[in-house]
Amino acid sequence: MSKTLLYNAKVYVERGHFEEAVLVEDGIIRAVGGNKELLAAADAETEKRDCEGRTLIPGLNDSHMHFMQFGETRNQAMIEGVTSIDEMIRICREFAEAHPGHVKSGMHAIGWNQDLFTDGDRMPDRHDLDRISTDYPIVLERVCGHIVSVNTTLLNMLHVKENPEFKKEDFGVDENGEPNGLFYGNGTNLAKKVVPDFSLEERHRIILETMDYCVSHGLTSVQSNDVGTTFMDGPVAFDLFHKIYNSGEGKLRYRHQVCFNDLNEFRDYLENGEYAHREELYPKDSWLTLGPLKLFKDGSLGARTALMTNGYVGAPDNHGLEWIASDDMDEYCRLAGEHNLQVVTHCIGDEAVKRAIDSYEKAFVDGKNALRHTVIHCQVTSEELLDRIADEGILVFAQPIFLDYDMRILEELVGKELAATSYAWGSLPRKGAHVAYGTDCPVEDCNPFPNIYMAVTRKNLNGEPAGGFYPDECVDVETAVDAYTVESAYGEFMEDIKGRIKEGYYADMVLLDSDIFTVDPDRIKDILPVMTMVGGRIVFEK
Structure with missing residues (x-):
């Protein structure tokens, strides 16, 4: 005792x-x-x-992140925040020179953002990456993870135009109609598969190192989407986490948010796989828990692939990318409901939020959101959508820290009227919605305190603008702390035992x-x- x-x-x-x-x-x-x-x-x-x-x-409990991917970025070329393609190329070359054994079979890194490039906002293509190397395949992800650039070597290995796995919207082409080295949506996963993965021993080490970083910044729980995204081999991924927690090496509580390649794989996991045995594999009070199905409804705002009802300012015909079709999402939600399973869905644009809620409604239990289906991000919203989220009990897993960058582009892309009701972290709780905070790390660092600062002040990390960006959406410190604690616990059905300093x-x-x-x-x-x-x-x- x-x-x-x-x-x-x-x-x-x-x-x-x-x-x-x-x-x-x-x-x-x-x-x-x-x-x-x-x-x-x-x-x-x-x-x-x-x-x-x-x-x-x-x-503090990060309601949505990519724990393993964050660990990987700390073991790859650090291209986050680069201000030009030339700088990115230099960093990757230096990393390759310092770690020849690590890149001999391929290079993978994440973090570039064309909106930060001071010499133009062109996305890097295959010709740019060829300047790093043509001796091995290279894939560099945009910070959002919804666009990747590859070199010619990797492009040739994929045989894109002849490969039936690719749809035309999965990759970009140049003026001659040839693949240019840019991949979108599901094409990003197909491209990333070419670069060899970390070994299990490396992954084990990375997980423990990442835990050390998280607890040193006040995180005691993470709800993380690794299986089916960063770690594609589900059984191996689950086994590795079981090994770590069964041996007592875990330093924080970890909840799986899981993606699947298709409905058949999801159905198999429900009937025969990890979800079929969750009670025996995840005993009560375990620090490791098996959480919801994770879906992607659209892309990202910065990549102009967020799903928008009326398109983008200056490009009304560009409505973004619908990652999962509504019929498929309806079936995922139906199957999840049959097995008493929560669904959480990445939604950036207003149309993505609307369609996700439509699918959730069809799977409600007795007309209510009893399984606490959740919209992750929930960035671009109308007043009507905000009311609908609150009235129908839809949960929101929000990332206020996204405003550090997005306040630069929001009005330009969606207009001032829609911007005024977006990133509405103040309005949603005032209307009665459950809002939990996270970082989507490594899109942003998982340090929770800049995130809380952003929710409270609506200022970027340089303290601008002075009065805050749409300051009516600021929250007080108590609301922000609760969003990171008891509200995150609510998102995992644990609000009666987690997220408060109270007896029991x-x-x-x-x-x-x-x-x-x-x-x-x-x-x-x-x-x-x-x-x-x-x-x-x-x-x-x-």
Whole structure:
């Protein structure tokens, strides 16, 4: 039996309610109250830790990220934030020179964004990547993951025009009608398959390293889409995570969000695979849990592939990309409902949000969203859509940090009228919707504090604009912290045992170096933990 008393703290219980001390026993919070009361209740076997007046909040829970992909980016050429194609080429060449064994069979990296290029916003094509090398295949992903560039070597290996796996919308062509090295939608997955994957030993190491990074930034839980995206071999992926958690190496709670290649594969997993055995494979109170089906409805705003009802400003005929057809999504949702399974769907554009909700409605139980189907991102929305989300109980997994970049392009792409009701992280909770925060890492870093800062201030990381971007959508600190804790727990049906510092809840807590409730809002982004606890176990201490 392990007992810990955290005392002399500013303990956030809920809005307007703070206490001083927390008593933890065997990974569960047993009491929350005053210093004098709980010090008197602690016996000689209890470890007592003086928090020195610091603020203690519930453990932060990223509602949607790509945990393994983030780990991979930390082991690849770092092309995120490059300001030109030439800079990207230089970084990749230097990485190849420093890691010849790693790239001998192929190079893969993620992070470029043509909107950041100072010498024009042209997307890199095969001729650009050929300047890195033509000795091995190369695939470089846009930061959103919905567009990739490849070199000629990889292009030739795919035989795109003769390959029946490719549809015409899966790849770009040059002025002569020849593939130009750009892939979209499902074509990105086919292109990425060419580059050899990390070994299982490398993946094991990467997972543990990524856990260390997460807990050092206050994350005690992640809900992550790795299986079926970053890690395509489902059985091997599941086995690796079981191995890590069964051996006690896991440092935070991990919930799978799973993609499938087609309906037949999904059906097989429900009837014979991981989902068919989830009760025995994922026992109660396990730090590893099997979560929802993950779908993609559209692309990204920056790539101009978000699915838009009225198209884009200046290009009304471009309505974006519908990744999954509505008939197929209807069937996925029907099958999920038959097996009591939640569905979460990537939706950026307003038309994507609308069509996803249409599919969810058809699978409602007694007219209600009992399975807590969720829209991930939910960026471009009309007032009508916001009301519909709230009225029908649709959950939203939001990424306020996206505004750091997207505020530069939003009005230009969708117009001011629609921009005014988009990224509506203030309106949605005011209307009664459940909104949980995440980062979609590695699209953004998984550090939660810049994300909270963005929700509270609506300013970019440089502090602009001074009054905030559409400031009516700002939230207060309590709303933002709750979105990262109890609301994320609600998204995984665990709000009665997770996401609060209350008696009977999991002892997942973070002690901060600054008081997030009173600090200048502009400084929230710089806050860091001095201690992170998961299940009563201290997994990080500064």
